[in-house]
Amino acid sequence: MKDKDIEIAHHKEMIRFLNKKLYGRSKESLVDKNQLSLFEIDITELIDEDLEEVEEEVSYRRKKRPKGRKKAVLENFPEYELHYTLEGEHRACPC
Numbered sequence: 001m002k003d004k005d006i007e008i009a010h011h012k013e014m015i016r017f018l019n020k021k022l023y024g025r026s027k028e029s030l031v032d033k034n035q036l037s038l039f040e041i042d043i044t045e046l047i048d049e050d051l052e053e054v055e056e057e058v059s060y061r062r063k064k065r066p067k068g069r070k071k072a073v074l075e076n077f078p079e080y081e082l083h084y085t086l087e088g089e090h091r092a093c094p095c
Helices: 002-023 043-053 069-074
Strands: none
Touching: none
């Protein structure tokens, strides 16, 4: 009976660990420090340099459209009202 309790506790611990590993917080790392490099330069130095260069100041001015353009176009059209009355079966909703 004691062996079963130990085995159950071991399985519960494995499940907890694997769930944490699968669904827990994770950090993306680009370089494994233990991995050998194929290049002569150290890639971690390049990553640090890239992070420093990310901060840029971008400034520009937007081209603003002239106001009142739509109103000027619509003034050329006549204004009138239309009233529609539905008859018969079209008055009721088919739902």
